[in-house]
Amino acid sequence: MAIPNTWTRERVHLKQGHLNKASEMVARGAFTGRGHEWADTKVPGLVLRVGRQGGAWYLKTESKTVRLADMSLPLKAAREAAERTKADLKSGLGVQKINLMTWEAAHERGFTLANARDAAFPETEEEPSDEHRREYGPWEYQDLVDLYLAEKLPTLSPKWAAQFERHLRRTVDSGMLKRKLVRAIEAKDLLHARDRVRKAHTLSAAADSVEAMKAALDWALGEYAHLAGLEKLEYPWWRVKVKVKYKPNTRDHTPRLDELVRTLIVAERYRALGGTAKETTDAVLGALWATVLTGQRVGALTGTRRAAVIPWEDGPAGWMIWTWTGAEMKKAGGSPRPHAIPMPPQALAAIARFDADPTSPFLFPSTVPGQPLVGNALTQLFARLQGKEKAGKKSGKTEQAGLTVRPEGDLFERYGIRPWIRHDVRRSMPTYLDMHRLAGSGSAILAHRKAKGGSDGSQEAELAQAMTLKHYLHGQRLELKRPGMECWIKAVLEAYEAEKARLGA
Structure with a gap:
């Protein structure tokens, strides 16, 4: 008589006794038909199927039948595997076979239920949004940078704010530090960031970036330690363990008056270099003249607004007053102090020759409409006059008609001008005025807190300090600044005419 090729089925609330009976049937070969199935009523779809070759756990759904594990898998574990597989199928993930294989193997190796669950079905949590993480923590490094800059930058002058942000953000853009938790940051992370910045830029840039990182960590520790x-943390380890051996060079170069005016003459004469179509703009030449005539910090000077230039009603005829707000005058590490200087008609006329756009709100407008000239424009001008080549996109050098530009060579060297930078005028002017016993006036013009001219104990220094103290509370001390401006500007204009005649320009 042939054996029916069907399964005998039974719906029961599965218990350990059913597993024991299944093992016994396998051992005795006691089957009718293909074998026997027990369908669990506690977890619908879970089936224990036993045949001549052994038994296994299955999950039956309307669309498919999934093998879960060998029958040696404990009942409780089989039910959990069935429930998880049904959830995966419902969510569209499909059957996670690797999870089922791991679940089975973990039990074969004697893992506890909890450890097996961790191995086969690791819990995955939805990643919190940036907003949630920043409000409730824990912060990642990118959060620290963004939040610190949001609070720090408004306290800085616009120019220094842009530099400071650049120092700090380049530590985020490189390496694996971006997504690292702040609490997990180590000294090696700062040192790696230092090395990357130094390789990509300079040692000076690396020093600036590391100090910015330390400042951000100081802020987090002092104000938001619970979120960061x-x-x-017992102490700010970054102040002890992370160092950058860098000491900025102290410049003491003081260009002579004849070197300053020869620079003006050369810049005017060689507006186009190497036959290029680009020329030095009027705004750049005007800013160069203003730098030499006033000695003001270029960042504030190039941003001078026309509306901030006012007549000196109680002053000499034709004089104007150039003014800047405290925010415009603020420098890194300094406190904001408004500033003003009196400008005589001769200086105004010299600069006005290069006023190509009277409609601009700025005395020295950028080629970008509505924006002032950037101070770096003078640095670029000096580089061109000294024959320095600009890197190009393809060949590495700017080329035209097959020839490297700058055929004029180093014009500074040709005309006997020792290289100088725009800030050096702030030494030339007070040195000259000190020789004319106007150190106090020079100090006021440059917005110095104390007079810097003269040797210790000299009569000139004592006089300058007495003048500064006497007039300190008197508005912007325009009367104190006036003789210094008259003396210096007269000297510059006379030297300019003399050098121009000598060079035959």
């Missing part, structure tokens, strides 16, 4: 995960 630093509440258990």
Whole structure:
């Protein structure tokens, strides 16, 4: 008589006794038909199927039948595997076979239920949004940078704010530090960031970036340790363990008056270099003249607004007053102090020759409409006059008609001008005025807190300090600044005419 090729089925609330009976049937070969199935009523779809070759756990759904594990898998584990597989199928993930294989193997190796679950079905949590993480913590490094800059930058002058942000952000854009938790940051992370910045830029840039990182960590530790995960930190280790051996060079170059005016003459004469179509703009030449005539910091000077230039009603005829707000005058590490200087008609006329756009709100407008000239424009001008080549996109040098530009060579060297930078005028002017016993006036013009001219104990220094103290509370001390401006500007204009005649320009 042939054996029916069907399964005998039984719906029951599966218990350990059913597993024991299944093992016994396999051992005795006691089957009718293909074998026997027990369908669990507690977890619908879970089936224990036993045949001549052994038994296994299955999950039956309307669309498919999934093998879960060998029958040696404990009942509780089989039910959990069935429930998880049904959830995966419902969510569209499909059957996660690797999870089922791991679940089965973990039990074969004697893992506890909890450990097996961790191995086969690791819990995955939805990643919190940036907003949630920044409000409730724990912060990642990118959060620290963004939040610190949001609070720090408004306290800085616009120019220094842009530099400071650049120093700090380049530590985020490189390496694996971006997504690292702040509490997990180590000294090696700062040192790696230092090395990357130094390789990509300079040692000076690396020093600036590391100091910015330390400042951000100081802020987090002092004000938001509970969100940054630093509440258990005993001391700011970054102040001890991370160093950058860098000491900025102290410039003491003081260009002579004849060198300054020869620079003006050369810049005017060689507006186009190497036959290029680009020329030095009027705004750049005007800013160069203003730098030499006033000695003001270029960042504030190039941003001078026309509306901030006012008549000196109680002053000499034709004089104007150039003014800047405290925010415009603020420098890194300094406190904001408004500033003003009196400008005589001769200086105004010299600069006005290069006023190509009277409609601009700025005395020295950029080629970008509505924007002032950037101070770096003078640095670029000096580089061109000294024959320095600009890197090009393809060949590495700017080329035209097959020839490297700058055929004029180093015009500074040709005309006997020792290289100088725009800030050096702030030494030339007070040195000259000190020789004319106007150190106090020079100090006021440059917005110095104390007079810097003269040797210790000299009569000139004492006089200058007495003048500064006497007039300090008197508005912007325009009367104190006036003789210094008259003396210096007269000297510059006379030297300019003399050098121009000598050079035959």
